[in-house]
Amino acid sequence: MDTLTVIVMLALFILLLGFIFSAGLMTPVIGKKNIFFVIFIGFIAGVIGGIFLISPVYDELPFIVRNIYMSTSDVNETITADVSAGKDILRFMDELSAQDGVEAVYSEGIFLKTDRFSESRKRIIEDKISLIDPNITSWQVHTNGTIILQVKKGHNPVRTLDTLSEWLMYTGGINTRYSAVHLVVTVRPDKVDSIVSYLQARDVVVTGIKGPAEEKAAAFKAALPDKSNIILFCGFLGMLTGIAGVFIDSIIAFIGKIRGREA
Incomplete structure (x- = not known):
């Protein structure tokens, strides 16, 4: 996977979060009773984005890190x-x-x-x-x-x-x-x-490739969390984005009050 593809996939995931946020903004129109539906949609959309957009990038991370080490290392x-x-x-x-x-x-x-x-x-x-x-x-x-x-x-x-x-x-x-x-x-x-x-x-x-860059890439790969956890994290991120869209007015008002007190 090249750099441009990685950027495109990350951009698409951000756009997906933007869609979830927009759905949350619609709660004054569709009614507060549908808040849980928006949150559910946010979680599902986040999981789907995690599977199809973030997972491929996540799989490529060790190779990206390896290439960075390869391009910066001076050890054979x-x-x-x-x-x-x-x-x-x-x-x-x-x-x-x-x-x-x-x-x-x-x-x-x-x-x-x-x-x-x-x-x-x-x-x-x-x-x-x-x-x-x-x-x-x-x-x-x-x-x-x-x-x-x-x-x-x-x-x-x-x-x-x-x-x-x-x-x-x-x-x-x-x-x-x-x-x-x-x-x-x-x-x-x-x-x-x-x-x-x-x-x-x-x-x-x-039969094999050995050296500092390969060892660092392998250590990085071993330290990465399980991919299923990343997908779940994307789901919760989508859910939190939906919640942020629902309560954005309250959040802005709360931040305004805090700034007013500090002033």
Whole structure:
């Protein structure tokens, strides 16, 4: 939702309150006995306005706050993404590094999906994996063919993938069916959305965004009251607006008396 839409919805809600107030002003014409009807209409109209006008804006508040933080913060955000090894990963990393707002790109982990293997083969892989490539810092090996590796920051992931895939095939006849590289991208906060769009347009799975702006937006969202309470508040606001319209003459007279005493 853009800024203009937010302004239009808020303006429409204010106009709705103006309509409720006008209905209250009509009580001298329709009779004081209809005061409760005006109050009821004010509550219902306020609830409807809360559902259709305020709720959509309320849902967008965390994104609005996030965008404000993004535009004012000078601390970089971190995007994590999984890139299929079917791509030319090194070339892709170079192209990504050249994008406006990208401060750094490096590989952090590798995911492999292979043929299933036995428990004894699993133990062999776990025993030998650090010897296959000393740049592998930690690993998870599962007999269903799932292997998750953590590698040293900045290490060439393609070399590790090729070395491990060849070793699995030659020593155990295990085919690597799918593999992906987990990338970490450091981005200036005002360029996060454009880099996410860049990645998604290239069929790259964005797995997360971390940083001060994201944390503040999440904290703001967690602190917001439940939306149903906001809708009820709009209903009571509509009701109070109707009451104000009904008793506006008395309210003005009361304020006049107070000012007269102060003078």
